Amino acid sequence: MRALLVALLLAHAPAAQAAPRTLCTLVAEAGSGTVLREEGDCTARTTPASTFKLALAVIGYDAGFLTGPHAPVLPFQAGDPDWGGANWTRNTDPTDWLRYSVVWYSQRITHALGAEAITRYLRALSYGNADFSGDPGQSNGLERAWIASSLRISPREQIAFLNGLVTGTLPVSPEAMAQTRAITQSHAVGGWALHGKTGTAYPRRADRSFDYARGYGWFVGWAEKEGRTLVFARLTQAQERTQGSPGNLTRDRFLADWPGLAP
DSSP: OHHHHHHHHHHHOOOOOOOEEEEEEEETTTTTEEEEEEEEEOOOBBBBOOOOOHHHHHHHHHSOOOOOOTTTOOOOTSSSSSSSSGSSSBOOHHHHHHTTOOOHHHHHHHHHHHHHHHHHHHHHHHHHOOOOOSSSOOOHHHHHHHTSSSOOOOOOHHHHHHHHHHHSSSSSOOOHHHHHHSSSOOOEETTEEEEEEEEOOOOOOTTTTTTTTTEEEEEEEEETTEEEEEEEEEEEOOSSOOSSOOOHHHHHHHHHHHHHHHO
């Protein structure tokens, strides 16, 4: 009887979820750029997904569209992307934009500044391929260039951008970098303060549908402890459709791994 009960329980138990495959883990000293840990292929470019919001915040503050941690406050409008739930369907400021990764707020910034200006900034920042054209033939760069589309960046290029952000050496105003650092979310792990941004995107199939079983997950940022600063990037790709966003899963796993990654 006991054996039968166990068999029934196992038969109805949810299948174990395959862990996302880590494509790259990269940790470097801020300032010198000395690589402390590099695992996987950290040179191949892929979509930045919502990690692009860190670059867009720098651009938005430098251009004057963003003016503070809570300004401007912009209203949700009918037709805006709303798949992020209740936090996407209300008035949003820059802090909540990064905290909840609100796509339509990004689109307000990109439309206000325009593709030419953003492309100039991306080239100046050496941000990946700086291609803000969007999907071929779709003229949708301002809506989604950074989401499984034309804009692509490698983990090494992420690290170079982050190094400039935390050392204050990007070719933008010091205030733009300071404001961006101030609104980036922070997590406490083993005496370290890890500041970072997640990113999730799904590859396109030939018919332009999304492959939800192969989602990319990013977590990029910097870690501070006792006057020392490290920059980091992790990129994963799911092996099956996941419960939860690949970006959040990547962040959570990276935070769990951090004590063994930080030298």
